[in-house]
Amino acid sequence: MKNEYDNEKFFEEYGKMPRSRDGLSAAGEWHRLKPLFPSLREKTVLDLGCGYGWHCAFAAKQGAAGVLGLDSSIKMIEEAKKRNAGKQIEYRVCEIEEYEYPECMWDCVVSNLALHYIEDIEKIFQMVHRTLKPKGVFLFNMEHPVFTAGVGQDWIYTEAGEPQYWPVDRYFIPGERNTRFLGCSVVKQHHTLTQILMGLLNNGFALEAVVEAEPPEEMMDVPGMKDELRRPMMLLVKAIKK
Numbered sequence: 001m002k003n004e005y006d007n008e009k010f011f012e013e014y015g016k017m018p019r020s021r022d023g024l025s026a027a028g029e030w031h032r033l034k035p036l037f038p039s040l041r042e043k044t045v046l047d048l049g050c051g052y053g054w055h056c057a058f059a060a061k062q063g064a065a066g067v068l069g070l071d072s073s074i075k076m077i078e079e080a081k082k083r084n085a086g087k088q089i090e091y092r093v094c095e096i097e098e099y100e101y102p103e104c105m106w107d108c109v110v111s112n113l114a115l116h117y118i119e120d121i122e123k124i125f126q127m128v129h130r131t132l133k134p135k136g137v138f139l140f141n142m143e144h145p146v147f148t149a150g151v152g153q154d155w156i157y158t159e160a161g162e163p164q165y166w167p168v169d170r171y172f173i174p175g176e177r178n179t180r181f182l183g184c185s186v187v188k189q190h191h192t193l194t195q196i197l198m199g200l201l202n203n204g205f206a207l208e209a210v211v212e213a214e215p216p217e218e219m220m221d222v223p224g225m226k227d228e229l230r231r232p233m234m235l236l237v238k239a240i241k242k
């Protein structure tokens with residue numbers, strides 16, 4: 001399957017984002033995601049769509065016994081191995097849809113900003129449920145359905161070029177959205193809130209937290225960040241295997 005993160009230009013632009021340069025402290029959602037992590041001491045952690053491996057390194061630093069980061073982009077995995085290596089961490093080029101999800105293997109499955117690339121998200125929920133140990137934690141952050149629904153995933157602008165409002169359209173039609181991100185065409189997948197939350201509840205999870213994360217006050221000077229207060233972009237969910 002084509003992964004835009006292996007496109008030279010896109011990969012280069014992604015590398016210029018604050019979160020790519022400075023890691024988790026520069027990610028607008030981190031102040032809300034971090035407190036949702038369970039204790040990872042001596043635990044096993046699977047990261048779906050690990051990118052540069054920031055969350056794998058975090059897990060290792062928290063004392064995790066073993067961490068596996070999966071990503072379908074060869075370039076992202078190369079970068080993870082360079083930036084966030086650790087003796088407890090393994091990185092593997094693998095699609096989220098293709099991983100074998102061994103039964104009762106992991107204490108915690110984490111996924112940050114990758115699940116909106118997955119078409120059949122319910123199938124992944126089933127696989128994650130299978131691979132978690134009893135009472136295991138599934139913690140993810142994906143693009144919010146209000147953000148993904150619209151056709152081009154962009155503001156409607158005033159004549160002066162100011163963002164006027166965010167269009168929410170075709171909300172109840174899940175599936176492919178062709179978007180522009182970092183100057184490239186990127187295909188993402190829209191899922192409704194019902195699909196996401198009921199998909200978890202119908203597949204053996206209990207919900208422990210749902211957070212529509214706003215960036216912190218101290219990041220308001222970062223270009224574009226103020227826009228994040230006008231409509232939700234990040235949907236954080238903590239689910240527990242029943």
Ligand SMILES: C[S@@+](CC[C@H](N)C(=O)[O-])C[C@H]1O[C@@H](n2cnc3c(N)ncnc32)[C@H](O)[C@@H]1O
Pocket residue numbers: 003005048049050051052053054070071072073076094095096097111112113114117118
């Ligand atoms: C926005 S980045 C987030 C990376 C990392 N989780 C983070 O928060 O820093 C999205 C990542 O998902 C990966 N990805 C997209 N679709 C994927 C798929 N089907 N299987 C595995 N990885 C995928 C991309 O290659 C990219 O590294």
